[in-house]
Amino acid sequence: MRIRARVGRSxxxxxxxxxxxxxxxxxxxxxxxxxxVGAVHAGATNTxxxxxxxxxxxxxxxxxxxxxxxxxPVKGANRDTVxxxxxxxxxxxxxxxxxxxxxxxxxxFVRTHPEWRRSRVSRxxxxxxxxxHWHGDLELGEQAPPQSxxxxxxxxxxxxxxxxxxxxxxxxxxxxxxxxADETRKDATRDxxxxxxxxxxxxxxATRVLPSVGAxxxxxxxxxxxxxxxxxWTLDFNSALVSGESRGDASLERSLYCGAGASNAADFxxxxxxxxxxxxxxxxxxFTTGQLGFRTARSLPVAGGKP
Amino acid sequence: MNTRPNFSRAHARVIAxxxxxxxxxxxxxxxxxxxxxxxPTALAAHGMNASGTVEAELTDAPNVPPPITRRNAAHVxxxxxxxxxxxxxxDGVDYTFWTFGGSVPxxxxxxxxxxxxEFHLRNHPDNKxxxxxxxxxxxxxxxxxxxxxTAPGHDSQFSFKALxxxxxxxxxxxxxxxxxxxxxxxxxxxxxxxxxxxxxDREYYVMQGDFYxxxxxxxxxxQPFDMEKAVREQPDYVVFNGAVGSITGDNALKAKVGESVRxxxxxxxxxxxSSFHIIGEIFDKxxxxxxxxxxxxxxxxxxxxxxxxxxxxxxxxPGTLILVDHxxxxxxxxxxxxxxxxxxxxxxxxYSGKQSxxxxxxxxxxxxxxxxxxxxxxxxxxxxxRLQRGERVYKNVCAACHQQGGQGIPxxxxxxxxxxxLNADKTRAIKVVSNGLEGRIVxxxxxxxxxxxxxxxxxxxxxxxxTYVFGQWGNAGHEVKAAEVAxxxxxx
Numbered sequence: 001m002r003i004r005a006r007v008g009r010s011x012x013x014x015x016x017x018x019x020x021x022x023x024x025x026x027x028x029x030x031x032x033x034x035x036x037v038g039a040v041h042a043g044a045t046n047t048x049x050x051x052x053x054x055x056x057x058x059x060x061x062x063x064x065x066x067x068x069x070x071x072x073p074v075k076g077a078n079r080d081t082v083x084x085x086x087x088x089x090x091x092x093x094x095x096x097x098x099x100x101x102x103x104x105x106x107x108x109f110v111r112t113h114p115e116w117r118r119s120r121v122s123r124x125x126x127x128x129x130x131x132x133h134w135h136g137d138l139e140l141g142e143q144a145p146p147q148s149x150x151x152x153x154x155x156x157x158x159x160x161x162x163x164x165x166x167x168x169x170x171x172x173x174x175x176x177x178x179x180x181a182d183e184t185r186k187d188a189t190r191d192x193x194x195x196x197x198x199x200x201x202x203x204x205x206a207t208r209v210l211p212s213v214g215a216x217x218x219x220x221x222x223x224x225x226x227x228x229x230x231x232x233w234t235l236d237f238n239s240a241l242v243s244g245e246s247r248g249d250a251s252l253e254r255s256l257y258c259g260a261g262a263s264n265a266a267d268f269x270x271x272x273x274x275x276x277x278x279x280x281x282x283x284x285x286x287f288t289t290g291q292l293g294f295r296t297a298r299s300l301p302v303a304g305g306k307p
Numbered sequence: 308m309n310t311r312p313n314f315s316r317a318h319a320r321v322i323a324x325x326x327x328x329x330x331x332x333x334x335x336x337x338x339x340x341x342x343x344x345x346x347p348t349a350l351a352a353h354g355m356n357a358s359g360t361v362e363a364e365l366t367d368a369p370n371v372p373p374p375i376t377r378r379n380a381a382h383v384x385x386x387x388x389x390x391x392x393x394x395x396x397x398d399g400v401d402y403t404f405w406t407f408g409g410s411v412p413x414x415x416x417x418x419x420x421x422x423x424x425e426f427h428l429r430n431h432p433d434n435k436x437x438x439x440x441x442x443x444x445x446x447x448x449x450x451x452x453x454x455x456x457t458a459p460g461h462d463s464q465f466s467f468k469a470l471x472x473x474x475x476x477x478x479x480x481x482x483x484x485x486x487x488x489x490x491x492x493x494x495x496x497x498x499x500x501x502x503x504x505x506x507x508d509r510e511y512y513v514m515q516g517d518f519y520x521x522x523x524x525x526x527x528x529x530q531p532f533d534m535e536k537a538v539r540e541q542p543d544y545v546v547f548n549g550a551v552g553s554i555t556g557d558n559a560l561k562a563k564v565g566e567s568v569r570x571x572x573x574x575x576x577x578x579x580x581s582s583f584h585i586i587g588e589i590f591d592k593x594x595x596x597x598x599x600x601x602x603x604x605x606x607x608x609x610x611x612x613x614x615x616x617x618x619x620x621x622x623x624x625p626g627t628l629i630l631v632d633h634x635x636x637x638x639x640x641x642x643x644x645x646x647x648x649x650x651x652x653x654x655x656x657x658y659s660g661k662q663s664x665x666x667x668x669x670x671x672x673x674x675x676x677x678x679x680x681x682x683x684x685x686x687x688x689x690x691x692x693r694l695q696r697g698e699r700v701y702k703n704v705c706a707a708c709h710q711q712g713g714q715g716i717p718x719x720x721x722x723x724x725x726x727x728x729l730n731a732d733k734t735r736a737i738k739v740v741s742n743g744l745e746g747r748i749v750x751x752x753x754x755x756x757x758x759x760x761x762x763x764x765x766x767x768x769x770x771x772x773x774t775y776v777f778g779q780w781g782n783a784g785h786e787v788k789a790a791e792v793a794x795x796x797x798x799x
Contacts, residue, residue: 129432129460196534200521203531205393205403206435231435271534274483275436282437282458282481289459291435 056165056296058095059222064186066091066173069273089173096170096178097295099213099224100232101161103134104146106153109161111138116157123286125156130288133208147212149230149293155285158233162296169235170297172280176273179227181220189270198272201228206291227272233294237280355380355421355501357468362386363424365414368548369560371510371571372417375499380421380469387414388429389438389457389479389492396518396544397551397642399527404549405436405479405490411549412514412575413477413494418444420472420501425464426451432460437481442467443613444475444496452480472500474597474615476573485577489519489537491549493575495615507619508566514573515581515610515632515643516549517542524641540578544642545632551642554630562622564651569619573597576612579637583610583618585647586629592619607633622649624658666745666758686767690774690786697775700768705776708759713780719757721750724780733777733785737795740769766792 065088110117117137121130131152135141144150153161155169162168170178182188182197189195210230218224226232283292360382364372390409396402407413418424428440437458441450445467454465479492495514519537520530524544536542548554562568574581584607593605597615602608610616622628630645631638638644653660687693702711705723709715713724723729728750729736743761747754764772766789773787 192535196521199534200531202435203403204529205391206433208433269534271483271486275486278482279437279458282456284458287458287461290432291459 056167057098058167058296058298059098060095060300061091061093061174061178061221061223063091063093064177065089066177066180068173068176069270069277091171091173091177093300094170094174095167095298095300096174096221096223097297098222100149100230100293100295101158102147102213103140103144103150106150106161107138107140107146109164113160113164116160121157125286126154127286127288129290130154130157132288133290143209145209145212147214148210149213149225151210151230151290151293152288153233153292153294154288155233155237155283157288158294159235161294165296167296167298169233169294171236172234172239174297175226175232175234176276178219178221178223181223183217184220186220189273192269195270195272198227202272202275208290230291230293231276231279231289233292234280237283238285357382357421357423360384363416363418365408365416366512367408367410367414368412368512368514369554371415371497371512374504374506374510375417375419376503377419380419380423380501382425383418383422384425384427385416385418386427386429387416387440388431389434390431391434391436393529395550396520396530396546397525400520400522400525401529402518402520403490403529403531405438405487405492407440407477407479407492407494411491411493411516412512412573413492415494415512415571416477416496417499418469418496419499420469422469422498423466424469425466426455427462427464428455428457429462430457430459434459436487438479438487438492439463439481440477441480442475442477442496444469444471444473444477444498446470449480450477456481469498472498473599474498474571474573474594474617476575476613476615478575478613485537486532486534488575488577489517489532491516491575493573495571495573497571504569507569509560509562509568510571511560511568512571513547513554513630513645514549514575515545515547515579515583516575517577517579518544518546520544537577542579542641545579545637546642547630547645552644554645556646559627559646559648562647562649564622564625564649564654567619567621568647569617571615571617572610573615574610574612578612579632579634580612581610581643582607582633583616584608584631584633585618585620586631587626588620588622588628588647590618590620593617622647622651624654625649625651626658686789687771693771693774693786694778696768697771697773697778700764700772701775704762704764705772713776717753718755721748721753721755721757723776723782725782726750729776730783733783733787734795736773736777737769737787737792740764740773741792741796766790766796 067086067088114120115122118131118134119137129152131150133141133143133152135144140146159169180187180189182191182194185191213225213229216225216228219226279292357380359377359379361377361384363383363385365385365387366372387407388409389405389407391403391405392409393401393403394410404411426440426442428438430438437456439449439452439456441452443450445451447467451465451467455463457463475496475498477494477496479487481487493514493516495512519533519541520526520543521533522528522530522543533543544551546553552558554560572583574583590605590608591603593602593608594600594617595602595608596611597617605618608616608618626649628647628649630647632643687696708720709723710720713722713726715722715724721728728748739759740762741764743759745758747756749755762769769792770787770789774785777783777785777787
């Protein structure tokens with residue numbers, strides 16, 4: 001609440017002085033770091049309705065192994081050496097929205113959460129193009145058909161929406177695990193024909209008015225529209241730049257550029273994945289773009305697993 | 308797995324901000340030591356201290372911004388917009404280009420040695436992809452790539468000082484970098500020397516690139532990028548200025564006789580090295596690889612992928628000069644062809660044009676005789692044998708012009724099949740095959756004015772070939788014997 005109050009009184013709605021903006025970022029970062037995921041949100045929107053009108057249509061994902069695109073630094077036998085290895089990530093069971101959140105669904109959200117309306121959102125949480133394809137605060141207009149995925153939403157906004165629907169944003173590992181599937185196989189990423197299909201979407205120019213969700217085929221998990229409709233926010237979208245290994249961080253930022261982009265890659269052929277990682281890396285949490293939407297997720301207890 | 312959101316950039320901003328503050332404090336207190344005070348003096352001596360602010364004029368190929376006339380370096384603002392657009396790659400073939408400024412190659416940027424450039428990279432809100440720019444003219448990590456990494460709908464700014472003169476390539480360096488370049492994300496930035504470039508009459512901007520499409524060359528429709536072909540380095544298109552025919556025909560570059568021309572030539576790649584050549588011209592001067600080394604009197608200059616060349620020449624004779632990648636199948640089959648139309652009065656001494664065209668009839672043209680005694684063929688024993696041997700002669704010697712089926716080629720080579728001219732006169736036919744024929748004839752109502760060489764066939768071969776021809780395609784069916792040929796030749 002402290003942060004929100006401060007934002008409300010600051011001149012941040014207009015062209016905020018960078019210093020103020022920075023200070024707020026730092027505050028936010030510290031809060032997030034101290035409280036973990038959801039801390040900022042709990043402070044920001046705990047006045048929201050806890051139970052949405054209709055439950056989200058989520059698909060249970062049993063979890064599995066996700067093979068990251070980039071090699072991770074691993075300490076070698078000798079303490080001073082750092083090796084880069086493909087370290088598979090175990091993804092715990094979770095639920096994921098079958099489809100991306102639509103304009104209609106997001107409209108409901110801003111009705112009940114006025115602080116996320118276009119005219120009222122804090123510039124700290126969403127940049128100037130937030131919901132700019134909508135006709136007004138509570139009007140969609142022809143650029144934003146109700147059943148099309150909502151775009152021009154920031155990471156903060158997407159996260160608030162997810163929390164209001166009893167969930168969170170999926171992690172990169174969760175999203176990528178499910179997105180590796182085609183219609184029949186849970187991991188189709190070794191199939192050049194499948195990868196070629198994905199690249200074709202990236203080869204098509206963007207359309208200003210997006211098609212409806214659910215037009216594509218359901219993948220082997222029962223999830224739709226992961227590819228070929230919009231990019232999607234993930235909870236840890238910018239984690240590809242930071243490994244937690246301080247010695248590696250200085251050069252990591254460049255791991256996504258040019259030749260260096262390939263040197264640490266686990267799979268040189270998955271161009272679609274390269275593009276997703278590059279896209280995520282170009283974002284900051286307040287950014288909104290016309291091709292970026294989101295869907296929500298929720299953790300599930302591990303069945304019969306260890307606590 | 309760490310699901311905690313990360314704010315490293317926010318931290319970085321704070322650090323950068325404090326760093327700037329520290330610098331400001333340092334400069335305000337008049338901090339100076341020997342090394343830092345020497346450098347500005349040296350720079351000032353060459354007009355390298357920037358003064359004044361200008362916005363760079365950017366041009367689309369084949370145009371080049373006007374030469375820089377400033378005597379001093381300046382603060383130059385460059386605003387470059389990235390756009391993802393569908394455009395023509397070849398007739399009937401479209402492609403989704405990713406561009407610096409709306410077309411391929413990207414805008415030509417012209418600055419001066421010592422300029423301090425404030426660079427804005429704007430990623431259009433309708434774009435799908437994040438992009439950045441690596442300018443080879445920049446000294447610093449990534450050539451600006453990391454600092455210019457920009458999400459759709461954003462505008463990044465970074466600054467650099469143009470320390471080195473030369474012609475440099477710029478390109479997008481966002482992963483997967485090969486694909487960004489393959490989609491057309493490259494252009495040229497010229498850093499003019501402080502003293503300027505020698506004046507020329509015309510300057511043009513030409514940049515080569517290779518394209519990899521799902522369909523093979525010429526397959527119509529919107530063609531997506533083909534990664535496998537790109538990895539194998541087997542392009543379907545190799546073009547100048549972003550499309551087949553972008554500088555041919557009505558779009559050809561223009562010059563006049565007596566004018567000097569300077570081409571700023573780049574190669575965006577992503578894969579191929581160009582053997583840049585102009586058919587009908589010799590480069591008087593080449594800035595090798597776009598640098599300070601010059602070479603004179605060059606026919607073909609190699610331009611690496613991600614490299615450039617400045618070529619200069621004087622147009623001494625009128626006509627159309629052809630720009631090619633002299634790795635020549637790329638020109639004939641993949642599109643790397645451009646034109647410069649040079650207008651003006653003929654310079655007959657430099658180039659005469661065709662002065663004559665006469666028939667060239669070397670002795671023993673059709674079948675080369677070999678030294679030593681040729682094996683003498685026994686005369687054909689029967690008509691059947693004559694037909695069989697005649698077919699062999701016909702296919703070896705006659706079919707090249709008259710075609711396998713004797714149908715000839717309308718307007719060029721008269722038909723033998725059902726030919727009134729052939730069947731009307733057996734003796735004339737023997738004469739023609741033995742001695743050749745030149746001038747106007749009418750065959751089946753069609754006029755031919757051409758020339759058939761004397762074929763140096765033996766009497767036996769002439770007899771066999773004619774027997775074969777007369778025996779085919781509804782012709783008169785005459786049998787011709789070697790003795791008849793000998794007697795016709797004797798009368799000759």
